[in-house]
Amino acid sequence: MSTSLSINLKRPSKIYYEGDIIAGVVVVECAGEVRHEGLSLAAEGAVNLQLSSKSVGIFEAFSNSIKPINLLNISVELAPPGKIPAGVTEIPFEIPLRPRQAVSPGYPGLLETYHGVFVNIMYTLKCGMKRSFLNKPLNASCQFFVQYKHQEAPAPKPVRCEVTPSSLRAGRGRRGRGGAAGGAARAPMPRFQLYAEIDSTVCALDKPLTGKIRVDECSVPIKSIELQLVRVETCGCADGYSRDATEIQNIQVGAGDVARAREVPLHMVLPRLFACPTTTTVNFKIEFELNIAVIFEDDYLVTENFPILLLRCR
Template sequence: MSITLDIKIKRADKVYHEGDVLNGVIVISSNSDFKHDGITLTVEGSVNLQISSKNVGVLEAFYSAVKPIQLLYIVCEVSGPGRLPSGVTEMPFQIPLKPKSNRVFYETYHGVYVNISYAIKCDMKRSFLSKDLQKCQQFLIQYKSNSPNCPQLQIKNEKSINFEMSPSVLTSGRAAVPEFLLKGFIESLYCNISKPFKGRLTLVRCAVPVKSIELQLVRVETCGCAEGFAKEATEIQNIQIGDGDIPHNIFIPIYMVFPRLFTCPTIVTTNFKIEFEVNIVIVFDNDHLITNNFPVILYRE
């Protein structure tokens, strides 16, 4: 006897907001009728924290102190023990999405040391001679516009910035750096996550050929507790915006889309932080490189 269990969520993009109703159907297919010992749905959302292996020796207390932070947990019985007929059976469900008391929803995010995920799971219990069936389906939580959980931080008044990169602004290693001047413009370091990061660069002069100019997006994840904190920066994406011997005094556009799931609005809490940085990297012909770092705050408007 072949039995399949599936969950179909109504929204094709699977994006929901706090207060929405998660609705869909449980689909059960079988080539003959069968008994079951009950069908339940579990909706769960959590923040999972992991410590880098570099910090294990320093912060061994993390293994006992850093636990998943549960944001959402709902269990409901769809059907008590009974018998289902052969063919396809559909069981609709509607579950309001409300966080646990003293908790708030954060946007879905897949990082290296911090993961925020939401899922709905269906369990069908069967007799001890038959195997229980289970199906899990992830869905996405996203802030509403102007959500109080999203860091707006007076972004309306933020202006564009101009910057320069040259040997004179370096704190160390000036002797190995050729004479050069790069001027840049960034529209804002307070970035609407649904819009691209934009600006422009101009290589005014350089004594040696430039091999590459790159734009890096970096996540800075911090996990912590009363015993201490561990902070790690990892690259999300690297975009080459200039290749080869870059001509002087021409505009090089900066245009970067924030990737879904691997970025989220900046989060700062007592247990963890998710922050972001943008690096502009110049690689010279001798493979020597210079980096200019810009912390950015992401929000959703």
């Protein structure tokens, strides 16, 4: 005789906002009558931090700041000890989504769900059925997603710039870089003049990033023009921190030697879960950047970097 346990949410999107009621049913399916010692449901949320390999040597400085941060912990009893009849039994539940009350200083409240490399913010429903010592307890889990409520959209902040060899030399380490792969690392920088424009560096998560790039002059053929979204995750505290940048997605907006003096549109839809509102807390930060990369045929690379602010707004 087998017994299964599952959680079904009423909201198909599984997206909830602070103050919402998480409603659904716990489904118990069994071939015969099942005796149990209680059925419980818990809503949990936590931030899990992880150090990159380059920070292993200074692990002691992070020993307190990399512990999981508890955001949500609510438990309810669905059924007292008793019996569940054969067949399919649905047990309804409702749990209010609200932040913890008694918290330590620096508690950030409910944060948006986010799946990163070194920072993960996850929310889960966990159901457990206790049974006699001769039978293993049954467990089921279901992930749900938390989002901020939409706020009013701020005024756009467009950015325009010209990229030339002289601007890269003046801003090296600040916004642009040039380089070549392999043995061509010391090859002379080609002559070029690029114009890049981002419609706004303050971006709504539900709307695409847009802009344009134009190649006014280039002394060598172009291999590719790419638009890159990068997350910058910082873990740590005043004693030390680990800051790592990783690429989320890369879109090729120009293939081959693009026509000169012709505008190439930029359009990027932000990925769900892998992007969230820009977040700053005591123990970690989640920031985002946009790179426009021009790769020449000899693999020489020129990148223009734009720090961006992501918001959950209309």
